[in-house]
Amino acid sequence: MENAAAAPTGCYKCGRPGHWSRDCPSSASASASASPLSLIRNPQDLLPLSRPQAPAPKLTPDLILSDDGLGYVLRHFPRSFKFRGHGHEVSDLGNLIGLYSEWHSRLLPYYSFDQFVHKAEQVAATKRVKLFCG
Numbered sequence: 001m002e003n004a005a006a007a008p009t010g011c012y013k014c015g016r017p018g019h020w021s022r023d024c025p026s027s028a029s030a031s032a033s034a035s036p037l038s039l040i041r042n043p044q045d046l047l048p049l050s051r052p053q054a055p056a057p058k059l060t061p062d063l064i065l066s067d068d069g070l071g072y073v074l075r076h077f078p079r080s081f082k083f084r085g086h087g088h089e090v091s092d093l094g095n096l097i098g099l100y101s102e103w104h105s106r107l108l109p110y111y112s113f114d115q116f117v118h119k120a121e122q123v124a125a126t127k128r129v130k131l132f133c134g
Helices: 025-033 070-080 089-107 113-124 127-133
Strands: none
Touching: 070 089, 089 113, 113 127
């Protein structure tokens, strides 16, 4: 049931009845005569909202072969990993994975551990890393 006493609606821009706001003749003439720069009230509005982020470093052969890469593994793992042997294989593997996870978080913390392992496999398959390790 429609309300017969409702006030007629008009343009939301100028308030006059007879047209919709998208067809408002007053806004068309005002926007056509005004330059885009005259519509800016505050020059700070032109500045970007946030500073663009620097690209994140990638896992490269240089990074893998650096002191923070395999150098860290060779220095830190022998001291930190305590091999417990037969009957403790699961806990040994868990400790070893924990050391690799710690290395991952020091080297490239923004990758998930799964992404890090996948990228490390790709980089380790390069000729340069193979020649260094082989």
